[in-house]
Amino acid sequence: MNMKRQLTLRFILQLAVAGTIVLLMSAVAVIWMLQKFNEISITRDFASVGLERLVESSELGAEGIRFDPSLLKQVKENGGWLQSLDEKGQVESSYNTPADVPKQYGPGELVAYWTGKQPFAYHLAIWIEQKDGRLYTLVYGAPNIIQPLLTQVSDGGFAAQGGQLLLPDAMAYELRQGQVFVQLLDRAGTELASYNKPDAIPGQYSVQELVLRTLYSDRYGYLIQSSYNEQTKQTWIVGQKNAGTAATGKEPLIPAEAQIVIIGVIAMFAAMLILFLLLSLWQARRFGAPLLHMLVWLDAIGNAVYQEPLDRKGLSRSRMPSGKWRRRYRVFADVILSIDKLSAALQREQELRKQTESLREEWIAGVTHDLKTPLSSITGYAHLLAEPKYEWSQADVRKFSETMLDKSAHMDMLISDLAMTYRLKTGILPPEVEEVELNAWLRDTLQLAADDPLFGKGRIRYQASAQKAVLVQLYTPWLERVVNNITANALLHNSPDTVLTVSLIISDEKRNRGVTIEFADNGGGMDENTLNRLFERYYRGTDTASSPNGSGLGMAIAKGLTEAMGGKITVVTTPGQGTIIRLNWSDIKVRADGAGLDA
Known part of the structure; x- marks a missing residue:
């Protein structure tokens, strides 16, 4: 699997996991908010919400009914307080029930207490539901202080002095203990x-204002009831602080439900922020560290340090000791x-450059020596x-002149070789090709080379093509230079008994296409290093001082001209076991035995 696909799959998987965690955190936040909403509802209105929850959470066991x-x-x-009744009105179980609450109710009695037709010291709420084949009847009671007090103050005709009602001590004590207040309003609603x-x-x-405070006691923190006197046009108000709420007398700046939502949303976003922060740190450690390692390595390569950077313990950062x-x-x-491959290649190039520089210096020193000697x-x-003090004979002068001409020719050869190598480097083309009969031309050229006293007699053999006439179009001055360079390389750099065999071969005789000139010697051959550097411009098997002939450019020129x-x-x-060098023109057209050349 390539790196692009691996990274794509990893990022998709990480996003999927992060998305799943975000959804779980959102679900937890929503569940928590719903639970808080339910708690607020139970606190504000237990008679409507709490009784239903009690029935839902109840369990019937051997000891009776168990509630949450x-x-x-x-x-x-x-x-x-709480009571559970059977179908006959008998109390089966109770919780926090005062002593003045009945233990059994008749059908009409419970309804009279519930509707207020019969005086009762408590507000009643009744919940009837069938569950698991059983009919549940729950009676919830809360102290009913307001209604009796409202009846007393509205019927009592109490006097007022300085804006304060004058109440009996017993009633005043009861009002203070129950956190109950009393107000008398005129016809316009003024106290x-x-x-x-x-x-x-x-x-x-x-x-x-009076309607809202009567209906929404949980919003204002006080439960109030009022009584209107038709004769005096006055209104009596009795109010009591709600249990478990803070009475502010005005609507809160932020309702309790909104506070729960704000807390839940903030907690959810904080958890998401922490999650993505941890994910970012993990991503930085998982992907940032390798990227930083590779950047450090590339920077080191720029400074010619090609080894992979190691950690503080001297171990590889990317691999374990086992190599995995x-x-x-x-x-x-x-x-x-x-x-790693780039580092190895650059390191090889650096070593090769150093070797080339060393060889170039050696070659320049050798060429300088070769030029200075003649x-x-x-x-x-x-x-x-x-x-003037010497009188040379005509023979001496001729001998001196021949030596000077020979040395001048050697210097001219060295300079020509240098010029040729740089011309080939620029990509020159042959000035003008000419048609040549290759069998005879090669025979004559090799004969001239064989006459060189440096090579020795009988060391060059020629095997002509089976065709009597092989006509091709080549630039013969360059081809002669190539043949002479290869011949000199084979005979001068091998033992004196080495024989060079030159063969002319037509590659595709059926189509009269393709020519190969093969140079095969039975000398000492070459090792791999010499073979790999045979055609380098600055490489010689020996330095230039070891042989006065040649410039170290012969094979490079032969390759470039070919x-x-x-x-x-x-x-x-x-x-x-010797060396075989082949010159091949696979696409050249051949006219053999007088046949016409293709167009």
Whole structure:
């Protein structure tokens, strides 16, 4: 699997996991908010919400009915009590029930207490539901202080003095103990007098204000009831602080439900922020560390340090001691391998460049020596001829002149070789090709080479093509240079008994296409290093000082000229078994035995 696909799959998987965690956190936040909403509802109106929850959470066992302990705790905090009745009105179980509450109810008795037709010291709420084949009847009671007090103050005709109602001591004590207040309003809703009124309770009521406070006691924190006197046009108000709520007398700035939503949303976003922060840190460690390692490595390569950077312990950061990839580096294995290959290639290039520089310096030193040696001879003979105290014979002068010409020719060869190598480097083409009969031309050229006293007699053999006439179009001055260079390389750099066999071969005789000139010697052959560097411009098997002939550019020139004429040069060699060099023109058209050339 390539790196692109691996990274894509990893990121998709990570996003899927992160998305799943976000959904789970959102679900937890929503469940928590719903639970809080339910708790607020139970606290505000246990009679409507709490009784249903009690029935839903109840369990019927051998000891009777068991209810949720948290809901029973809320009953007690609200100052209420709870009874469970059977179908005959008999109390089966009870919780926090006062002594003045009946243990059994008749059908009409319970309805009378519930509807208020019969005086009762408690507000009643009744919930009837069938569950698991059983009919549940729950009676919830809360102290009913307001209604009796409202009846007393509205029927009592109490006097007022300085805006304060004058109440009996017993009633005043009862009002203070129950956190109950009393107000007397005139026809316009303005307060005439009051007792135990909190600061949060207004002194002026509009019609809407009184209605809202009566209906939404949980919003204002006080449960109030009122009684209107038709004769005096006055209104009596009795109010009591709600159990478990903070009475502010006004609507809160942020409702309790909104506070729960805000807390849940903030908690959810905080958890998401922490999640993505941890994910970012993990991503930085998982993907950032390998990327930083590769950047450091590339920077080191720029500073010519090609080894992979190691950690503080001197171990590889990307691989374990066993050689396996470390987990975080596994996805970048292809990139690291490419950098490793690049480092190895650059290191080889650097070593080769150093070797080339060394060889170039050696070659320049050798060429300098080769140029100075004939130049010294020429200078010496010139001084001898110019010296007036010597009288040289005609034979001596001729001998000196021949030596000076020979040395000049050697210097000219060195300079020509240098010029030719740089011309080939620029990609020159042959000036003008000409048609040549290759069998005869090769025979004559090799004969001239065989006459060179440096090569020795009988060391060059020629095997002509089976065709009597092989006509091709080549630039013969360049081809002669190639043949001479290869011949000199084979005969001068091998033992004196080495024989060079040159063969002319038509590659495709049926189509009269393709020519190969093969140079095969039975010398010592070449090792791999010499073979790989045979055609380098600055490489010689020996330094230039070891042989006065040659410049170290012969094989480089031979390769360049062959390729410039559209051919190819190949070498096959084995140490101790000789060398074969082939010049091949696979696409050249041949006219053999007088046949016409293709257009």
